[in-house]
Amino acid sequence: MNIFSIVNNGEKTEKAVHLNIVERILHDIGDYLLLMKRFFSKPENGPYFRKQLVDEINGLCIDSLLIVSIISIFMGAVITIQTNLQIENPLLPTWTIGFVVRQSIVLEFAPTIISVFLAGKIGSRIASEIGTMKVTEQVDALETMGINSASHLILPKIVACTFINPLLIIIGIFLGLLGGWGACEFLGTIPSSQYIEGIRSWFLARDIYYAIFKTLTFAFVIASVSGYWGYITKGGALEVGKTSTKAVVNSSFMILLLDLLLTELFLG
Amino acid sequence: MVKVENVYKFFDGKEVLHDITCQFEPGKTNLIIGQSGSGKTVLMKCLIGLYEADQGTIFYDKRDFSNMSKKERKYMRQEMGVLFQGGALFDSMTVKENIMFPLIMLSNETASEKNDRVDFCLERVNLKDTHELYPSQLSGGMKKRVAIARAIALNPKYLFCDEPNSGLDPKTSLVIDELISEITHEYQMTTIINTHDMNSVMAIGETVSFIFEGKLWWQGSNKDILNADNEELNNFVYANKFVHQFLSKK
Numbered sequence: 001m002n003i004f005s006i007v008n009n010g011e012k013t014e015k016a017v018h019l020n021i022v023e024r025i026l027h028d029i030g031d032y033l034l035l036m037k038r039f040f041s042k043p044e045n046g047p048y049f050r051k052q053l054v055d056e057i058n059g060l061c062i063d064s065l066l067i068v069s070i071i072s073i074f075m076g077a078v079i080t081i082q083t084n085l086q087i088e089n090p091l092l093p094t095w096t097i098g099f100v101v102r103q104s105i106v107l108e109f110a111p112t113i114i115s116v117f118l119a120g121k122i123g124s125r126i127a128s129e130i131g132t133m134k135v136t137e138q139v140d141a142l143e144t145m146g147i148n149s150a151s152h153l154i155l156p157k158i159v160a161c162t163f164i165n166p167l168l169i170i171i172g173i174f175l176g177l178l179g180g181w182g183a184c185e186f187l188g189t190i191p192s193s194q195y196i197e198g199i200r201s202w203f204l205a206r207d208i209y210y211a212i213f214k215t216l217t218f219a220f221v222i223a224s225v226s227g228y229w230g231y232i233t234k235g236g237a238l239e240v241g242k243t244s245t246k247a248v249v250n251s252s253f254m255i256l257l258l259d260l261l262l263t264e265l266f267l268g
Numbered sequence: 269m270v271k272v273e274n275v276y277k278f279f280d281g282k283e284v285l286h287d288i289t290c291q292f293e294p295g296k297t298n299l300i301i302g303q304s305g306s307g308k309t310v311l312m313k314c315l316i317g318l319y320e321a322d323q324g325t326i327f328y329d330k331r332d333f334s335n336m337s338k339k340e341r342k343y344m345r346q347e348m349g350v351l352f353q354g355g356a357l358f359d360s361m362t363v364k365e366n367i368m369f370p371l372i373m374l375s376n377e378t379a380s381e382k383n384d385r386v387d388f389c390l391e392r393v394n395l396k397d398t399h400e401l402y403p404s405q406l407s408g409g410m411k412k413r414v415a416i417a418r419a420i421a422l423n424p425k426y427l428f429c430d431e432p433n434s435g436l437d438p439k440t441s442l443v444i445d446e447l448i449s450e451i452t453h454e455y456q457m458t459t460i461i462n463t464h465d466m467n468s469v470m471a472i473g474e475t476v477s478f479i480f481e482g483k484l485w486w487q488g489s490n491k492d493i494l495n496a497d498n499e500e501l502n503n504f505v506y507a508n509k510f511v512h513q514f515l516s517k518k
Contacts, residue, residue, distance in 0.1 A: 044373050137352040137353065138356050141352060141358075144317070144318065144345060145374065146342040
């Protein structure tokens with residue numbers, strides 16, 4: 001027996017139903033869309049919303065800056081070394097490696113892999129925070145005050161993520177390319193002048209716009225999907241843990257699925 | 269006054285509340301008692317609008333809460349203060365911020381008026397100098413008192429308390445009971461308390477409604493309860509052998 005919660009206008013009812021996997025997925029999507037309708041409403045108090053937004057930007061995104069920087073530098077260096085190892089063709093100029101590294105980082109590594117990483121870091125935080133509030137009746141307390149709890153809790157997180165994640169990704173691109181340069185300069189992978197020539201070749205601004213667009217989409221998915229899983233938590237600490245895991249797994253899967261669709265749509 | 273008329277509630281076809289009709293008086297502590305799973309929390313959640321009653325109506329001073337629009341309900345809820353079982357204080361906020369929260373979100377008072385109100389509420393629940401503490405730094409009894417302070421911040425007409433004594437020692441329970449009773453009489457609120465604590469019933473139960481298996485089984489006051497001719501109620505009241513022996517001797 002699977003127990004699902006239906007979220008609609010603050011009323012929480014339980015439906016115990018026997019559903020197959022397809023019905024379960026459709027049921028979850030339906031619940032998610034109903035909740036989305038609730039969290040996209042005007043904040044109760046503008047100045048308080050702005051305060052929440054600053055707190056969320058700080059807590060969710062700025063806290064991720066250090067780890068995103070470290071991952072980007074190391075991955076940039078590793079991609080450069082790996083690309084150099086794979087492309088050992090005398091017909092290809094050495095600067096090709098710089099070009100391939102740049103394209104890999106800009107188009108896939110920075111927007112997608114960092115977003116998957118952020119789905120783990122930010123997504124679990126959002127789901128466990130809201131889930132804990134749910135099981136300790138803090139969400140009910142908001143509702144009884146006449147506050148739209150879904151909007152109050154989830155909207156600032158969505159806005160914070162869609163606002164700051166693109167900045168994190170741009171920093172990630174820059175540091176990834178810097179990591180690649182470091183591998184050339186300090187490990188002697190290829191001459192760094194060749195690497196720089198490569199990363200400057202055939203540059204299209206469209207690629208950056210595409211990366212930012214993807215990041216915006218992924219940021220929305222991370223915050224809203226994790227918020228949804230947190231919001232439907234019922235039970236106690238064990239369920240909070242379970243929904244946190246579900247939030248990370250589902251947002252990561254959604255990111256990969258959307259990555260495939262967007263790549264096919266825009267570049268395919 | 270809160271009036272409940274023919275309220276039914278079902279979960280998955282299972283009847284949890286059956287034809288509940290009762291009223292809760294202003295300026296009195298109105299207790300809903302019953303064993304765990306009897307439906308008293310569901311009834312309270314219906315009263316505050318966290319659950320929708322499947323049938324029946326709920327009136328707040330002749331205002332039909334069941335058929336109010338979302339907007340009307342939002343304003344109506346500002347007249348309610350709710351004390352949840354675990355306190356439901358916001359973990360990320362200090363005591364002051366917790367009490368300030370409803371004032372920031374729902375009132376048009378100036379910043380200094382809000383600060384004064386927070387000080388007043390904390391003083392009223394005998395908790396001075398706790399403004400900057402976080403809920404994790406408070407004892408169970410202090411948490412409940414802060415939750416009461418938050419519930420009365422907007423000066424509500426209706427106060428709902430769900431198991432206010434759960435997890436508290438008998439002495440602290442008494443302090444909380446007395447505090448709720450004092451506040452009720454002082455501000456002439458309609459206070460509705462869910463409890464299964466017989467000490468509370470005897471101490472502050474001005475009106476008592478006994479719910480058994482989702483039905484309203486008995487209504488009266490704490491003065492009548494010990495002499496009630498009702499088997500289910502007696503089983504509930506005298507469930508504790510010590511209390512039973514003590515009362516038999518008396």
